[in-house]
Amino acid sequence: MTNEPIKIKDLNTENPRWCAGCGDFGIIMGTKRFMVDEQILPHNTVNISGIGCSGRASFYFNTYGVHSIHGRAIPIAMGLALTRPELNLFIHSGDGDAMSIGGNHLIHGINKNFNCVFIMYDNEIYALTKNQSSPTTPKGHPTNTQPVGTYLDPIFPIQFALGAGVSFAASTADWMPNHLTNTLKAAFAHKGFSFVHVAQRCPHFYPTNYDNKTSDWFSFLTHENGIPPDKRLADKAEVIEHDPDNKGDGFRYAQENRHYFRLFYQTQNKTRYDDLLREDLKKTTPKSRLEILDGFKI
Numbered sequence: 001m002t003n004e005p006i007k008i009k010d011l012n013t014e015n016p017r018w019c020a021g022c023g024d025f026g027i028i029m030g031t032k033r034f035m036v037d038e039q040i041l042p043h044n045t046v047n048i049s050g051i052g053c054s055g056r057a058s059f060y061f062n063t064y065g066v067h068s069i070h071g072r073a074i075p076i077a078m079g080l081a082l083t084r085p086e087l088n089l090f091i092h093s094g095d096g097d098a099m100s101i102g103g104n105h106l107i108h109g110i111n112k113n114f115n116c117v118f119i120m121y122d123n124e125i126y127a128l129t130k131n132q133s134s135p136t137t138p139k140g141h142p143t144n145t146q147p148v149g150t151y152l153d154p155i156f157p158i159q160f161a162l163g164a165g166v167s168f169a170a171s172t173a174d175w176m177p178n179h180l181t182n183t184l185k186a187a188f189a190h191k192g193f194s195f196v197h198v199a200q201r202c203p204h205f206y207p208t209n210y211d212n213k214t215s216d217w218f219s220f221l222t223h224e225n226g227i228p229p230d231k232r233l234a235d236k237a238e239v240i241e242h243d244p245d246n247k248g249d250g251f252r253y254a255q256e257n258r259h260y261f262r263l264f265y266q267t268q269n270k271t272r273y274d275d276l277l278r279e280d281l282k283k284t285t286p287k288s289r290l291e292i293l294d295g296f297k298i
């Protein structure tokens with residue numbers, strides 16, 4: 001370790017094994033840019049991922065990392081948050097990993113509000129398992145598992161997170177580096193579970209999704225306490241004022257088919273389990289294993 005400021009190249013590992021044009025490249029590059037801007041040091045940082053194309057993200061940061069199993073990035077990160085509060089924790093999770101197979105863990109991670117940045121790579125498809133419907137696939141979109149068109153209405157991730165009581169919910173996109181980096185800065189500054197939804201392109205299995213050449217299908221929501229619109233796209237897309245204190249409006253925007261990139265909601269008034277537990281531990285006297293087992297005698 002040197003005292004030199006870190007640069008992007010210090011955070012790189014091997015070349016990612018993703019398809020050309022995959023939005024995952026933009027997400028890890030935006031995350032690295034944010035780490036350099038904020039000088040988030042690799043030896044104090046853990047990138048934890050689940051399974052999926054997105055699950056490979058943890059390999060591509062020269063930090064500590066865990067490539068775990070579906071949904072379990074959340075309990076692993078929580079264990080670290082409880083025992084090593086000085087670490088910077090980033091969770092990388094796909095739409096299937098977060099909303100389907102690991103959905104139960106996500107609800108409890110959000111409710112426990114432990115300190116981490118949760119990045120959801122939403123390509124609206126199970127990509128690693130070759131084009132299967134996910135909980136966020138639009139109704140009617142054909143996939144290998146539902147070739148006549150996905151049967152169900154999609155789950156709206158921000159609405160899911162707000163419904164579970166999240167303390168920070170924002171949405172950004174892989175092709176907006178400036179907005180992505182600013183969103184991660186706001187998420188990292190927030191103390192608690194920061195849910196960051198990222199619209200992610202999958203040109204291999206879902207090339208018609210998220211047209212990054214046009215800007216009439218989305219709006220930026222902005223506010224002095226929010227996240228500014230992407231510099232490059234601010235003049236091209238609709239920009240609406242929204243106060244991130246207003247959870248009701250945030251919830252309404254989150255259930256629309258139109259996309260909104262911005263900070264939906266933020267509160268500092270939610271209890272943090274990691275803080276509570278650490279305070280509680282200070283008040284207890286450690287017990288031996290036998291004493292603990294005695295407590296279960298009947």
Ligand SMILES: Cc1ncc(C[n+]2csc(CCOP(=O)(O)OP(=O)(O)O)c2C)c(N)n1
Nearest residue numbers: 051052053054094095096097125126127128
């Ligand atoms: C318990 C379990 N069920 C199913 C699988 C198979 N599986 C691997 S990746 C994946 C889908 C991942 O989709 P998503 O989270 O959206 O990630 P993406 O590949 O799109 O980035 C599935 C179903 C698994 N590995 N473990």
Ligand code: SF4
Nearest residue numbers: 018019022053127202
């Ligand atoms: S299949 Fe899709 S998500 Fe997976 S690496 Fe290729 S473009 Fe990216």
Ligand SMILES: [Mg+2]
Nearest residue numbers: 094095125126
């Ligand atoms: Mg996916």
